[in-house]
Amino acid sequence: MADGNTGGAIPRRSVVVQDFTNSVLDPGAPMLGPVEDGGTIIANTAPGCWGPMITPRLRGGHEVTQPVFVAGAEVGDGIAIRIRDITVTSIATASGHDSSPESFCLGDPYVAARCPACDTVWPETHVEGIGQDAVKCDACGNAVTPFSVVHGYTVTFDDTRSVGLTLPREAAETIARQADHYAALPDASRQHSILTYAPSDMPGTLVRMRPFMGQLGTCPSMPMPDSHNAGDFGAFLVGAPHDYGITAEQLAEHKTDGHMDIDAVRAGAILVAPVKVPGAGVYMGDMHAGQGDGEIAGHTMDVSGSVTLQVEVVKGYPIDGPVLFPLAEDLPPLARPFSEAEIAKGVRLAAKWGVGEIEPLAPVSVIGTAANLNDAIENGLARAAALLGLSVAEIRNRATVNGAIEIGRAPGVIQVTFLAPLARLDAVGLGDYAREQYGL
Numbered sequence: 001m002a003d004g005n006t007g008g009a010i011p012r013r014s015v016v017v018q019d020f021t022n023s024v025l026d027p028g029a030p031m032l033g034p035v036e037d038g039g040t041i042i043a044n045t046a047p048g049c050w051g052p053m054i055t056p057r058l059r060g061g062h063e064v065t066q067p068v069f070v071a072g073a074e075v076g077d078g079i080a081i082r083i084r085d086i087t088v089t090s091i092a093t094a095s096g097h098d099s100s101p102e103s104f105c106l107g108d109p110y111v112a113a114r115c116p117a118c119d120t121v122w123p124e125t126h127v128e129g130i131g132q133d134a135v136k137c138d139a140c141g142n143a144v145t146p147f148s149v150v151h152g153y154t155v156t157f158d159d160t161r162s163v164g165l166t167l168p169r170e171a172a173e174t175i176a177r178q179a180d181h182y183a184a185l186p187d188a189s190r191q192h193s194i195l196t197y198a199p200s201d202m203p204g205t206l207v208r209m210r211p212f213m214g215q216l217g218t219c220p221s222m223p224m225p226d227s228h229n230a231g232d233f234g235a236f237l238v239g240a241p242h243d244y245g246i247t248a249e250q251l252a253e254h255k256t257d258g259h260m261d262i263d264a265v266r267a268g269a270i271l272v273a274p275v276k277v278p279g280a281g282v283y284m285g286d287m288h289a290g291q292g293d294g295e296i297a298g299h300t301m302d303v304s305g306s307v308t309l310q311v312e313v314v315k316g317y318p319i320d321g322p323v324l325f326p327l328a329e330d331l332p333p334l335a336r337p338f339s340e341a342e343i344a345k346g347v348r349l350a351a352k353w354g355v356g357e358i359e360p361l362a363p364v365s366v367i368g369t370a371a372n373l374n375d376a377i378e379n380g381l382a383r384a385a386a387l388l389g390l391s392v393a394e395i396r397n398r399a400t401v402n403g404a405i406e407i408g409r410a411p412g413v414i415q416v417t418f419l420a421p422l423a424r425l426d427a428v429g430l431g432d433y434a435r436e437q438y439g440l
Helices: 169-176 179-183 233-237 248-254 340-353 373-388 392-401 422-427 431-438
Strands: 012-017 032-045 068-070 078-088 092-099 125-127 135-137 148-157 163-166 206-208 212-218 270-274 280-288 305-314 323-325 361-369 403-409 413-421
Touching: 032 280, 068 305, 078 212, 078 280, 092 179, 148 169, 169 179, 212 270, 233 248, 270 431, 280 305, 323 431, 361 373, 361 422, 361 431, 373 392, 373 403, 373 413, 373 422, 392 403, 392 413, 413 422, 422 431
Parallel strands: 012 032, 032 068
Antiparallel strands: 032 305, 068 280, 078 270, 078 305, 092 148, 125 135, 148 163, 163 206, 212 280, 270 323, 323 361, 361 413, 403 413
């Protein structure tokens, strides 16, 4: 194989990822790999959200891994990603609800942070001390705070990584003084740890850990800030005054919806992502220790961690967004496979009423994104209809009687999760993933 993004290397069975982007996903940048079709990607990921958000030189609000080229993946295909393992390596993290102080950005604090004192966009910064004024501009020494924590917490995890506990001020400040250690920042990470801020507004709260990937997918087909590779955050790029401003048409064409913040994207799930550049460019990041549906605070417990994926090319993938096969326990009650006892009752009903055959069904979750939740639902319904070759009206009915609309992230990421005709999934090459996942 010869490809400019990978230097013509021979595909390998496994690729280890240790490097990160500057928070911009650029299809013209070199990719790692290639990894062979069916091969494994192993990565040590850096925290997303808060750390990159307080690091002005990072231009996307997150810090994701360098994309990996998958051999045989062509534009118009899909990449099936089996999530084999997700392990949290951070000892502690911090998070909270944010505000964006005026004058600290050029249009978008996630993408174009600036120092108002010297008017430098994307200034280089360093940390002095702890607290919310600790990040200083290298050029002029001014505190640069594109984001501040309105109400936040520092949380540390037990050795089994099953629960966490939020800390009082003194303990949070102790951790802040060794922030990179407690965050377990990977060696190549360039972010300032949010632990430096030492928030401590709700101490003594016990939380469950249920780690998942907030970012997982394929490279968009034009340069795009990583956290904005979705229909809701991406809407902030439309007409923006900074270097990454785009049109609504460009956003729809080029994004791949890799930033989902859907808590079902966890170990054991299978995600199918669209391919919009040769080789797909599989990337990941923004691991969360746990999150309720909607990520309603805007942020959650972002952590470092190790991830193992297995990737497989799906030829002729018919839609432009992701499809998820969650763990059975993560499915809405009505979207779970029918038990043998339920099927037996259905067979008796069919015999009584002259129904010739009960169609085989399988769970599927189609992702929709847009600037708001209503439009995201319409996007998800349209994608599901295109995927299965059915009308939107039929998808509405199936999602109502055999599924649910689930919120991944406010303001605009949803899942249309329902029992779909297995024959329709077979027709687009996805039926065997459903059989594998649900033992059908």
